[in-house]
Amino acid sequence: MDSGKLLTDKVADDIVRTIIGRELKPGDKLPNEFELASKLGVGRSTVREAIKILVSRNVVEIRRGAGTFVSARSGVSEDPLGLQFLDDTTRVATDLLQLRFLIEPRLASLAAGNSTPEQLAEMMQLCDACEKKMLAGESFAEENTSFHAAIARASGNVVVPNLAVILCGPSSMMPGTPSQDMRRELARTHREILSAIAARDGMAAYDAMLLHLAQCRRSIAEQSLR
Amino acid sequence: MDSGKLLTDKVADDIVRTIIGRELKPGDKLPNEFELASKLGVGRSTVREAIKILVSRNVVEIRRGAGTFVSARSGVSEDPLGLQFLDDTTRVATDLLQLRFLIEPRLASLAAGNSTPEQLAEMMQLCDACEKKMLAGESFAEENTSFHAAIARASGNVVVPNLAVILCGPSSMMPGTPSQDMRRELARTHREILSAIAARDGMAAYDAMLLHLAQCRRSIAEQSLR
Numbered sequence: 462m463d464s465g466k467l468l469t470d471k472v473a474d475d476i477v478r479t480i481i482g483r484e485l486k487p488g489d490k491l492p493n494e495f496e497l498a499s500k501l502g503v504g505r506s507t508v509r510e511a512i513k514i515l516v517s518r519n520v521v522e523i524r525r526g527a528g529t530f531v532s533a534r535s536g537v538s539e540d541p542l543g544l545q546f547l548d549d550t551t552r553v554a555t556d557l558l559q560l561r562f563l564i565e566p567r568l569a570s571l572a573a574g575n576s577t578p579e580q581l582a583e584m585m586q587l588c589d590a591c592e593k594k595m596l597a598g599e600s601f602a603e604e605n606t607s608f609h610a611a612i613a614r615a616s617g618n619v620v621v622p623n624l625a626v627i628l629c630g631p632s633s634m635m636p637g638t639p640s641q642d643m644r645r646e647l648a649r650t651h652r653e654i655l656s657a658i659a660a661r662d663g664m665a666a667y668d669a670m671l672l673h674l675a676q677c678r679r680s681i682a683e684q685s686l687r
Numbered sequence: 688m689d690s691g692k693l694l695t696d697k698v699a700d701d702i703v704r705t706i707i708g709r710e711l712k713p714g715d716k717l718p719n720e721f722e723l724a725s726k727l728g729v730g731r732s733t734v735r736e737a738i739k740i741l742v743s744r745n746v747v748e749i750r751r752g753a754g755t756f757v758s759a760r761s762g763v764s765e766d767p768l769g770l771q772f773l774d775d776t777t778r779v780a781t782d783l784l785q786l787r788f789l790i791e792p793r794l795a796s797l798a799a800g801n802s803t804p805e806q807l808a809e810m811m812q813l814c815d816a817c818e819k820k821m822l823a824g825e826s827f828a829e830e831n832t833s834f835h836a837a838i839a840r841a842s843g844n845v846v847v848p849n850l851a852v853i854l855c856g857p858s859s860m861m862p863g864t865p866s867q868d869m870r871r872e873l874a875r876t877h878r879e880i881l882s883a884i885a886a887r888d889g890m891a892a893y894d895a896m897l898l899h900l901a902q903c904r905r906s907i908a909e910q911s912l913r
Contacts, residue, residue, distance in 0.1 A: 470743055513736070514743045517696055542849040549845075556846040563790050619775075620782040623768040 468503070472511035475501050477520060480531055487533040491521060544632045551685050557633040558681065562674050564628070565609070568616040569654055569670040570663035576615035581659055584611045588655045592648040598641065602634050608651065612658070637684035646676045694729070698737035701727050703746060706757055713759040717747060770858045777911050783859040784907065788900050790854070791835070794842040795880055795896040796889035802841035807885055810837045814881045818874040824867065828860050834877065838884070863910035872902045 476497065485491070494512075498505045512529055515521045522532045547553050576584070591604035606629045613625035639647065650673035657665035702723065711717070720738075724731045738755055741747045748758045773779050802810070817830035832855045839851035865873065876899035883891035 467739075467742070469739070473743070510739070513693075513695070514740065516693070517699070517740045517743065542846060544846065544849075547845050552845055556844045559844055560790065560846060560850070563793055564786065567789055618782045618785055619773050619778055620768060620770065620786060623770075624786070 469507055469510040469514060472501055472503055472507050473514045473518075476508075476511055476515060480520070485531045487531050489531045490527075491529040491531065493528065542627055550632075551681070553632050554634065554681055557628055558674065558678055561628050561633075561677075562671070564621070564624075565612075565674065566667045566670040568613050568618070568621060568625075569658060569666040571616035571618065572612050573658045573661050573663040573666040575617040576658060580611065580615040584608065584615065584655055584658065587611050588651055591651060595644045595648045598644070600638070602631065606630055612654070615658070639680045640683065643676070643680045643683065647673070647680065650676055695733055695736040695740060698727055698729055698733050699740045699744075702734075702737055702741060706746070711757050713757050715757045716753075717755040717757065719754065768853055776858075777861070777907070779858050780861055780907055783854055784900065784904055787854050787859075787903075788897070790847070790850075791838075791900060792893040792896040794839050794844070794847060794851075795884060795892040797842035797844065798838050799884045799887050799889040799892040801843040802884060806837065806841040810834065810841065810881055810884065813837050814877055817877060821870045821874045824864075824870070826864070828857060832856055838880070841884070861907055861910040865906045866909065869902070869906045869909065873899070873906065876902055 476491070479497070479500070480491070491497070492500070494505050494508050498508045501508070512521060512523070516523060519532050521529050523529050544553055572580075572584075587604065587608040591601050591608050594601035594604050606626060609629040610622050610625040613621040650669060653669040654666060654673055657663075657669045702717070705723070705726070706717070717723070718726070720731050720734050724734045727734070738747060738749070742749060745758050747755050749755050770779055798806075798810075813830065813834040817827050817834050820827035820830050832852060835855040836848050836851040839847040876895060879895040880892060880899055883889075883895045
C-alpha cells in the first residue's frame with residue numbers, strides 16, 4: 462500500500478504527525494503553509510493539496526481569511542464504514558441496530574461505573590435537549606447521536622466515542638419519522654438510562670439501554686410497514 | 688456542513704453516486720475524466736481533484752496507464768475512527784479488544800448459522816494462511832484481519848465486515864510480537880472457532896471466539912510487560 466502512495470498523501474500523513482507532535486487540539490491553528498512547506502521540505506502547492514485531503518478526511522478545516530484549524534470531528538470521516546455503498550437503507554438501519562444491541566448496553570453499564578460528575582452533567586443536558594426535540598415532533602438525529610456518544614465517552618473506552626457517531630449516525634435513521642407515541646417511549650427510555658447511570662447502577666443501565674434499543678427496533682419496524 | 692463544502696468535495700460525492708448508480712463493483716473501471724467532466728458539468732481539472740480525494744478515501748484507485756478503478760477497500764478509509772490521534776497505543780489496543788469481546792463472539796455464532804459453503808471454504812483457506820504465518824514466527828496481521836473479516840461477512844450483517852477491518856486492523860496490534868507459545872495458542876483457538884462454525888454449532892463458536900479473545904488479551908499483557 463505504502464509504496465503506491467502519492468506524495469500529497471505522504472505529506473498529509475506528515476501534517477497529521479505534526480498535529481499530534483505539537484499536541485494541537487480541535488480548534489487550534491495549524492502552522493501556515495509557508496512554515497509547513499519549509500518544515501516538511503516540499504513545495505507550498507503540495508502542502509495545499511495535502512491540506513485539501515485532510516479537509517475531506519475531517520482532520521482539519523479551513524476558515525477563510527483566518528487559516529487552517531484542527532477539526533472538531535477528530536478525523537472521523539463522513540462515512541467511515543463505506544455505508545453509502547450499501548443501497549438497502551432499511552437493511553443498513555437494521556444491521557446497525559443489531560450492532561448497537563451488542564455494544565451499547567455494556568457501554569451504559571460501564572458509564573454507570575466510570576462517569577465523572579462533569580460527564581453526568583453533560584449527559585443530563587444532552588438528554589434534555591434530545592427529549593425536547595423528540596416531544597416537539599422535530600428531527601432529533603443530531604441530539605440523539607450526541608447523547609449516545611456522551612454515554613460512550615463516559616464508558617472510559619477511548620475507541621467507542623468515535624464509533625458511536627457511526628452507529629447512531631444518519632445511516633441508522635430510517636427515512637421516515639417515529640410516531641408521537643414512539644417518540645414518548647424513546648424519550649422515556651433515554652431518561653431511564655440516564656437515571657440508572659446517575660444512580661451508579663450498572664445492571665439497571667444495561668437493562669434500560671436494552672429496552673431503549675428494543676423500542677428503536679419497533680420504531681424501525683413501524684416505519685418500514687408504512 | 689454542506690454549505691461549506693468545496694466544489695471538489697461535491698463532485699467527489701457525485702462520482703460516488705455514479706459508481707452506485709451504475710452498480711460498479713470493486714475492480715470495475717470508472718468512466719474516463721472526459722466523460723465524467725461532461726456528465727457532471729464541471730471542468731476536467733475539478734474531476735481530477737475529486738478523484739484524488741476519492742483515492743485518499745479508498746473509494747477508487749488509479750492504475751497508471753490503465754485508468755481509474757473502484758477500490759477493493761470499499762471506501763473504508765485508512766483510519767476511519769481517527770485512532771491515530773490517540774497516542775497511547777497500548778490503551779488503543781486494549782480498548783479495541785474490549786470492543787471485540789462485545790461483538791465477535793456473537794458474530795461467530797451468527798456465522799455458524801448463516802455461512803454459505805463458499806464462505807466456509809474461504810474461512811478455511813484464510814485460517815490456514817494465518818496459521819502458517821503464526822507458526823512460522825512471521826507477521827500475521829493481514830491474514831488475521833482477513834480471517835476475522837470473513838467471519839464477520841459470514842454473519843450476514845452487512846455493516847460489520849467493514850468494522851472488523853478496523854477492530855482487528857493495525858491499531859489492534861501491539862508494537863511487539865507474540866511469543867512462540869502464544870502463537871500456538873492463537874492458531875489453535877482460530878481453528879476451534881472454524882470447527883465450531885463448520886459444525887453449525889453457534890454456542891461452541893461463541894465460546895471459542897471468547898477463548899481466542901482471552902488469549903489475545905494475554906498476548907497484549909505479555910507484550911506490555913516486556
